[in-house]
Amino acid sequence: MLCDNCKERDAIINLTQVEHDSKVTLHLCEQCAQQKGVETGGAILKSPLGNFLGAVVKGGGGGTAGALVSASGDGLRCPACGSTLRDFRDSGRLGCDQCYVSFDTHLRDLLRRLHGSSQHVGERYDLPGKGGDGGAGDDPDQRSRLLELKAQLRRAVEGENFELAAELRDRIRVLE
Amino acid sequence: MDLSLLPDGGMRWLDASGPKSTIVLSTRIRLARNVRGIPFSQRAKDADRTAVLERVSDAAASSDHLGSAVAFHLDQMERPERQVLHERHLVSKELAGLERESRPRPGAALLVQDQVGVMVNEEDHLRLHGMWSGFDLEDAYAEVETVDAELGRLVPFAFHPEFGYLTSCPTNAGTGLRASVLIHLPGLVLTKEINKVLQGLSQVGLTFRGLYGEGSEVVGNFFQLSNQTTLGKTEDELIDHLGKIVRQVVEYEEQARDVLLRTAPEEVEDKTWRAYGLLKHARRLSFEETMNLLSGVRLGVGLKLLPGPGVYTLNKLLIYTQPAHLAAMDGRSTGDRELPTVRAAFVRRLLEAESS
Numbered sequence: 001m002l003c004d005n006c007k008e009r010d011a012i013i014n015l016t017q018v019e020h021d022s023k024v025t026l027h028l029c030e031q032c033a034q035q036k037g038v039e040t041g042g043a044i045l046k047s048p049l050g051n052f053l054g055a056v057v058k059g060g061g062g063g064t065a066g067a068l069v070s071a072s073g074d075g076l077r078c079p080a081c082g083s084t085l086r087d088f089r090d091s092g093r094l095g096c097d098q099c100y101v102s103f104d105t106h107l108r109d110l111l112r113r114l115h116g117s118s119q120h121v122g123e124r125y126d127l128p129g130k131g132g133d134g135g136a137g138d139d140p141d142q143r144s145r146l147l148e149l150k151a152q153l154r155r156a157v158e159g160e161n162f163e164l165a166a167e168l169r170d171r172i173r174v175l176e
Numbered sequence: 177m178d179l180s181l182l183p184d185g186g187m188r189w190l191d192a193s194g195p196k197s198t199i200v201l202s203t204r205i206r207l208a209r210n211v212r213g214i215p216f217s218q219r220a221k222d223a224d225r226t227a228v229l230e231r232v233s234d235a236a237a238s239s240d241h242l243g244s245a246v247a248f249h250l251d252q253m254e255r256p257e258r259q260v261l262h263e264r265h266l267v268s269k270e271l272a273g274l275e276r277e278s279r280p281r282p283g284a285a286l287l288v289q290d291q292v293g294v295m296v297n298e299e300d301h302l303r304l305h306g307m308w309s310g311f312d313l314e315d316a317y318a319e320v321e322t323v324d325a326e327l328g329r330l331v332p333f334a335f336h337p338e339f340g341y342l343t344s345c346p347t348n349a350g351t352g353l354r355a356s357v358l359i360h361l362p363g364l365v366l367t368k369e370i371n372k373v374l375q376g377l378s379q380v381g382l383t384f385r386g387l388y389g390e391g392s393e394v395v396g397n398f399f400q401l402s403n404q405t406t407l408g409k410t411e412d413e414l415i416d417h418l419g420k421i422v423r424q425v426v427e428y429e430e431q432a433r434d435v436l437l438r439t440a441p442e443e444v445e446d447k448t449w450r451a452y453g454l455l456k457h458a459r460r461l462s463f464e465e466t467m468n469l470l471s472g473v474r475l476g477v478g479l480k481l482l483p484g485p486g487v488y489t490l491n492k493l494l495i496y497t498q499p500a501h502l503a504a505m506d507g508r509s510t511g512d513r514e515l516p517t518v519r520a521a522f523v524r525r526l527l528e529a530e531s532s
Contacts, residue, residue: 064345065345065346065347081215081216081219082219083218083219087218091218092345093217093218093299093344093345094216094218094342094344094345094346095215095216095218095219096213096214096215096216096219097210097212097213097216097334097336097342100336100339100342100349101336107339107346108338110346111339111346111349111350111407114346114347114405114407115349115350115405115407115408116405116408117407117408117409118338118339118407119338119407119408120336120337120338120339120340120341120349120350120407120408121408121409121410122340122350122351122353122409122411123351123410123411125328125333125335125341127212127332127333127335128328128329128330128331128332144212144332147213148212148213148332151213151214152213155215
């Protein structure tokens with residue numbers, strides 16, 4: 001059978017994809033399959049385990065997510081925790097929840113590459129004390145927001161981000 | 177720390193009571209959550225870590241589902257005890273601090289009640305997890321989700337309207353959900369179809385790992401299949417999708433076993449009996465050999481080529497023949513060169529006691 005893509009070489013791989021619950025099978029040659037990102041030539045399992053029950057396979061993965069972010073924003077620093085985009089590129093770990101706001105354009109791009117989307121469509125979450133969208137003036141909620149702002153202020157000062165610190169101080173005053 | 181405080185040793189899933197439990201050993205659900213406003217583990221100071229543990233412990237104490245949880249403070253436990261928890265799949269290698277010499281940092285803890293556990297100060301502040309017997313994604317998710325909802329009402333989680341639950345590594349962001357099944361696929365390995373199946377998984381957004389999750393090797397033909405992405409789909413969609421594919425893989429495995437029985441019945445029967453014979457009579461067994469022999473016996477039991485032992489016994493052997501468990505039972509150190517002898521004696525004893 002000829003490859004469905006190039007119609008020149010023999011098809012050696014059947015690629016079955018599920019899209020919107022319908023199954024599409026493509027018959028591809030090795031070159032076209034590789035172009036479509038299919039691992040060929042037993043890249044996952046080197047030998048198909050001739051001896052009885054002796055499977056030893058390395059799990060998938062390898063490399064950190066951080067390495068997928070471009071170096072262009074390396075100097076960016078999260079004002080809340082002080083970590084830089086460079087730190088993330090090196091370690092693959094973000095410093096705090098505010099990093100998602102501080103590096104948002106870079107992360108949005110990364111999330112799309114990792115997950116195919118950056119928009120959460122799963123379960124919504126309301127902070128404690130918030131019933132739906134109201135909740136203003138709710139005591140426990142306000143207390144925890146205040147504590148959080150104070151922690152952010154401390155870190156902003158530690159990170160010598162005085163602009164943010166001033167803004168946080170104002171917000172704390174309003175709440176107090 | 178007394179592990180006997182844990183009913184069923186924290187491993188009710190071993191009892192093989194769940195659906196398809198000869199092929200699917202267990203179903204695991206994990207949710208990653210972080211406390212709003214506290215630095216993630218990468219940047220957390222000891223004081224931050226202790227603050228996280230305090231908040232989670234307080235919330236757990238006043239909750240319905242973790243109100244009588246047993247708490248393990250890993251930084252106060254000796255290495256062999258931490259390793260036992262890891263061998264039971266209750267804590268990750270990372271949280272148990274098994275990858276380095278020093279003790280885990282303050283705040284590293286595990287709370288367990290019934291079949292749900294919370295790892296505190298792992299890569300994320302909270303890693304909620306539950307393990308169920310057999311192939312049972314819906315029940316496992318429902319229970320872990322209930323605990324998550326309860327904790328989320330008491331502790332403010334880091335959440336973003338666009339990105340969902342915020343996690344230390346963006347590969348977990350969104351739902352924070354990793355659903356996985358531990359599945360035994362000797363038929364596909366023996367018929368050499370396993371490559372195709374594993375390659376197919378990555379085409380449909382799933383991934384596979386070894387017995388202990390990320391970075392672990394596949395031994396004894398036990399594979400952990402799980403979702404790779406966590407964002408852009410609802411929790412139900414992720415679980416349904418994994419469920420659909422696992423059902424297919426189970427079908428392929430059953431077909432492969434039929435092929436084996438049709439094309440090489442004597443060889444298969446011989447190999448499963450040999451595996452059983454070795455387990456019953458060997459005087460020294462390495463961990464890896466034990467896993468491979470258990471795989472052979474499990475196949476034989478599944479194909480009704482062997483009269484026993486029961487799947488529950490086989491599951492127990494998977495856990496209790498690991499180094500820290502043997503060492504704890506026998507008062508030895510895990511590096512002891514006598515461990516293979518201790519292992520073989522334990523296997524013989526258990527098989528004798530529980531064979532019908």
